Amino acid sequence: MNENPADNVLRTALAGNDPKAVDLLWERYAKDLLAYLQAILCSLHDAEDVLQMVFVRIVRRRHQLAKARCLDAYIFRIARNEALRLIGRRKSDSTAKNTSDPWLIKSESNSDLQDLVDSLQMALARLPQTQREVIVMKTYRHKTFLEIARLLGLSQNTVASRYRYGMEKLRILLENLI
């Protein structure tokens, strides 16, 4: 797998213990990680909290990260683990909140769209998490299957089939809106 040229800059900053790496990490990963975490957690608030935990964990493991075979997959694995840890804590905590907060917003300032956005959010939330991850990364972050495969450490075929299965389910769930 080809190395992203920006990887070397980031690896050098991480290995050289240069705090500027925090900004590099933010510029490169924050948007994609927040989208990915929202896809897993179906909550902007939770995704923001977990994003902070992810960055803290990255900083604590920066020396291992500098030597990681694939930076993207390593970082997205940390994000996934942190998100699943939160889900696990929520399951074991009976007092935890059950309601989901909004995580999709209207793409245009048209108030009529709010019902549609709510329907999309509910339909996406009903998909299996692995299918939702791929659909969110492709639709809202405009990633190709190859890029998603690289980020998530999966094969392109797996990514493509998760997308297809997810879209078929969405088609049924949103039948009356298409």
Place this chain on the structure above:
Amino acid sequence: MKNANQPQYDKLEKLLTKARLPEPSPELKERITAETTRIWKQSSGPYRGGFPLSICPPNQGLLCWLSGLPFAPVATACPIAGR
């Protein structure tokens, strides 16, 4: 095929893009970069990767190393606690 457009989903994708995901706010960036930079500076010290040899007394570390060599005599085997 893997990266090809899938026209059967065009309508559905168009519908999905009536919504979008919020991007990280400047406040979130400020909060997270400040916190991580603080942790970075706190934990900045010379990194010694690999096995922490400092926890082994020198003689014991040497014995352990010697016992790993193919020609090592049995007598140099690593001492086991309690024996």
